[in-house]
Amino acid sequence: MKYLRPAIAAMDGYIPGFQPSDVSTWIKLNTNENPYPPSPKVVEAILAELGKDGASLRTYPSASSQKLREVAGALYGFDPSWIIMANGSDEVLNNLIRACAGQGQDIGYVHPSYSYYATLAEIQGAVVCTYGLTDLFRIEAFPEHYNGKVFFLTSPNSPLGFAFPLQYIEELAQNCGGLLVIDEAYADFADNNALELVKKYENVVVTRTLSKSYALAGMRLGFAIARPEIILALDKIRDHYNLDRLAQVACVAALEDQDYFRESCRKIIETREWFTAELLSIGYRVVPSQANFIFASPSDKNGKRVYDALFDRKILVRLLSDPLLAHGLRISIGTREEMESTFAAIREIG
Numbered sequence: 001m002k003y004l005r006p007a008i009a010a011m012d013g014y015i016p017g018f019q020p021s022d023v024s025t026w027i028k029l030n031t032n033e034n035p036y037p038p039s040p041k042v043v044e045a046i047l048a049e050l051g052k053d054g055a056s057l058r059t060y061p062s063a064s065s066q067k068l069r070e071v072a073g074a075l076y077g078f079d080p081s082w083i084i085m086a087n088g089s090d091e092v093l094n095n096l097i098r099a100c101a102g103q104g105q106d107i108g109y110v111h112p113s114y115s116y117y118a119t120l121a122e123i124q125g126a127v128v129c130t131y132g133l134t135d136l137f138r139i140e141a142f143p144e145h146y147n148g149k150v151f152f153l154t155s156p157n158s159p160l161g162f163a164f165p166l167q168y169i170e171e172l173a174q175n176c177g178g179l180l181v182i183d184e185a186y187a188d189f190a191d192n193n194a195l196e197l198v199k200k201y202e203n204v205v206v207t208r209t210l211s212k213s214y215a216l217a218g219m220r221l222g223f224a225i226a227r228p229e230i231i232l233a234l235d236k237i238r239d240h241y242n243l244d245r246l247a248q249v250a251c252v253a254a255l256e257d258q259d260y261f262r263e264s265c266r267k268i269i270e271t272r273e274w275f276t277a278e279l280l281s282i283g284y285r286v287v288p289s290q291a292n293f294i295f296a297s298p299s300d301k302n303g304k305r306v307y308d309a310l311f312d313r314k315i316l317v318r319l320l321s322d323p324l325l326a327h328g329l330r331i332s333i334g335t336r337e338e339m340e341s342t343f344a345a346i347r348e349i350g
């Protein structure tokens with residue numbers, strides 16, 4: 001169509017994981033959501049903000065989300081000027097590309113990881129370069145001096161679940177001429193994170209989301225931590241009212257209820273370790289996971305066969321379209337009961 005930019009007309013859109021409409025009839029383990037509800041304090045905060053008649057909704061929310069920056073800053077040990085809140089971490093990933101990579105400039109990421117980076121780059125007319133993984137989960141042929149504008153490192157990796165060692169990430173930061181964006185969507189389930197590298201290197205940015213570990217995928221909340229110069233640039237280009245009122249109060253309540261948060265993560269990690277051991281005991285291969293999902297392969301390396309058989313039993317997992325990953329499945333960690341049912345089904349399927 002003549003009205004469109006050719007690049008937009010030609011591109012494929014990103015295809016998010018399947019969200020069934022009859023969600024309560026499934027064991028849903030395909031998009032790494034949290035099986036537990038958010039903190040009860042989140043619900044209280046949203047109801048209080050809404051009030052009886054919803055009158056608060058008449059007026060715009062805080063444009064800066066300043067309170068949230070303060071709460072997140074105190075929690076992670078940064079001045080609020082180092083933090084920007086986002087309408088899901090997807091928003092801030094997008095704005096990092098918009099701020100740093102123009103038409104024809106390079107962005108890079110590891111394949112396999114989160115292919116949405118490529119979609120966001122294409123919209124900007126940036127050029128995408130992907131780097132494979134070695135058998136030991138290091139980046140294949142990463143240049144000694146990477147000169148792209150932004151390199152995205154998903155750690156823990158999705159869909160595989162392993163985390164890059166901190167020292168390795170630090171070496172990448174030193175070899176990166178552009179920004180190194182460490183997408184830590186799953187870091188709350190991991191032993192380590194890269195926050196100290198944000199303090200140490202001016203080109204390191206960490207992004208986080210409340211979608212997984214805080215059980216708030218439906219609220220759309222994320223944030224980035226970086227030097228104030230980068231935060232100021234991101235503030236110029238975001239939507240000025242990017243977080244709605246309900247999301248803002250939900251975010252503060254969720255971050256402030258650390259006891260609830262820690263207990264929810266603990267249960268998921270415990271179930272992950274149990275489920276991994278059970279799958280190993282029946283001859284599956286499982287990548288040791290630092291996230292709230294595992295990547296597992298049956299001995300015949302036929303992910304589709306197991307996916308279909310689970311689907312028939314109303315258990316939804318993720319089969320990735322990439323032929324390199326067709327040998328396995330990404331399975332989100334649900335409640336202990338859900339994972340017991342899933343394991344029983346897998347044992348029956350073989």
Ligand SMILES: *Cc1c(COP(=O)(O)O)cnc(C)c1O
Binds near residue numbers: 088089090185
């Ligand atoms: C889920 C996910 C995101 C998106 O998080 P939102 O805050 O829901 O936008 C970003 N990166 C990775 C690797 C993810 O798995």
